[in-house]
Amino acid sequence: MTKQFRSLLEKLEEEVMNIDVDCADPDVALAMPFKPHNQTSNQDIITGALMNPLYKDLVMETITKYKSEPWEIIYDRVAVAICKQNIVNIQDRVLLQVSCHILHDTEAVLTHARRYDQFFKEAGIGRDKYCIKIPIVGPSMVAAKILNAEGIRTLGTSLFGLSQAIAAAQAGCLMVSPYYNECDAHANRSLWPDVEDPATQHPSSFRIISYLQAYEELYKRTGKEQPKVMSASYITAKEVVASGEIGCWAVTLPPVLLKELAETPDDSPPSGIPKPNHPYMHRPSLSKRLAHMVGLDPLAGKEWEGNQASLDVDYLADGGAALEEAMKKDAVVLPRLKQAVDLFNGREDEGKEWILKTLKTLA
Numbered sequence: 251m252t253k254q255f256r257s258l259l260e261k262l263e264e265e266v267m268n269i270d271v272d273c274a275d276p277d278v279a280l281a282m283p284f285k286p287h288n289q290t291s292n293q294d295i296i297t298g299a300l301m302n303p304l305y306k307d308l309v310m311e312t313i314t315k316y317k318s319e320p321w322e323i324i325y326d327r328v329a330v331a332i333c334k335q336n337i338v339n340i341q342d343r344v345l346l347q348v349s350c351h352i353l354h355d356t357e358a359v360l361t362h363a364r365r366y367d368q369f370f371k372e373a374g375i376g377r378d379k380y381c382i383k384i385p386i387v388g389p390s391m392v393a394a395k396i397l398n399a400e401g402i403r404t405l406g407t408s409l410f411g412l413s414q415a416i417a418a419a420q421a422g423c424l425m426v427s428p429y430y431n432e433c434d435a436h437a438n439r440s441l442w443p444d445v446e447d448p449a450t451q452h453p454s455s456f457r458i459i460s461y462l463q464a465y466e467e468l469y470k471r472t473g474k475e476q477p478k479v480m481s482a483s484y485i486t487a488k489e490v491v492a493s494g495e496i497g498c499w500a501v502t503l504p505p506v507l508l509k510e511l512a513e514t515p516d517d518s519p520p521s522g523i524p525k526p527n528h529p530y531m532h533r534p535s536l537s538k539r540l541a542h543m544v545g546l547d548p549l550a551g552k553e554w555e556g557n558q559a560s561l562d563v564d565y566l567a568d569g570g571a572a573l574e575e576a577m578k579k580d581a582v583v584l585p586r587l588k589q590a591v592d593l594f595n596g597r598e599d600e601g602k603e604w605i606l607k608t609l610k611t612l613a
């Protein structure tokens with residue numbers, strides 16, 4: 251009997267971690283050999299969809315319907331409509347990100363997230379089917395805490411350091427997204443750690459292990475659910491595999507990597523061990539290969555004295571002041587966050603210009 255083809259993508263989904271799709275195109279989700287759990291997005295993805303001829307009818311219908319509204323309402327309405335057409339292709343949630351222009355204004359983040367909540371409701375998408383992405387800074391996490399308490403679930407994103415990870419837990423985020431690679435590394439490969447064995451050599455593996463350990467410890471201490479780690483921003487398939495090895499709950503992948511992993515045969519025999527059904531309960535201890543990485547941080551810089559961010563600091567007190575301080579002290583968090591914010595704001599601004607130009611043609 252010939253062996254049935256099993257791809258590496260299927261192996262990862264069946265035995266290692268949840269696979270999510272970092273793209274709003276329904277054809278990408280539909281082409282996968284199983285339904286992805288979540289569909290993530292950001293202003294790069296939404297502006298790309300807005301301008302994509304594939305969505306012309308949907309976009310023009312939405313713009314025409316809301317043409318007397320401000321551009322940002324139209325942008326969000328289009329984003330929700332794009333998510334809506336993909337909701338049947340995924341198992342869990344669609345995600346939209348708040349504007350990165352307003353992250354340091356708690357009230358503005360609340361207003362934007364609640365607007366998404368209203369638009370999702372009007373589109374017939376319940377709170378259990380979407381999640382609001384909020385890049386992690388002090389004031390934005392103060393907003394996330396209020397939103398999570400209201401039942402509007404959030405994902406803390408643009409996560410580059412342990413203090414941000416702990417703050418997202420204190421805000422009650424449902425998920426977090428560490429960026430395995432900094433955003434600029436996609437275009438500028440001199441910034442990319444092109445290592446042989448990403449699980450033990452890529453500097454982000456060390457940091458993600460520290461987030462997972464912190465969440466495991468918080469779960470033990472409090473018994474409360476902690477954010478699930480859905481890692482993002484991959485360049486190669488072996489980085490994805492490494493993220494499974496270090497213990498990520500999920501990864502969100504762009505079309506190119508989904509395709510590559512779906513075309514890669516998995517020759518290993520099925521392990522027979524199903525993937526964990528809870529991110530922090532009964533977590534197996536780290537393998538010998540990884541155990542030495544705990545407490546190390548190749549990104550910390552020469553000045554670092556080996557002290558990691560503390561679980562006992564209230565990072566959200568005083569409008570998120572302690573988080574802002576901790577982020578400043580970290581060698582990489584602020585520059586990497588700036589890359590992400592600049593990327594997302596640049597793409598949001600392009601979306602704005604495109605909507606304003608299109609509105610003129612309707613006048």
Ligand SMILES: O=C(CO)[C@@H](O)[C@H](O)[C@H](O)[C@H](O)COP(=O)(O)O
Pocket residue numbers: 272290291292294383405407408426427429433436480482483484502504
């Ligand atoms: O944060 C999440 C998911 O939560 C992602 O959508 C994330 O925004 C993207 O993976 C990163 O921005 C990287 O995007 P790209 O540079 O790979 O296009």
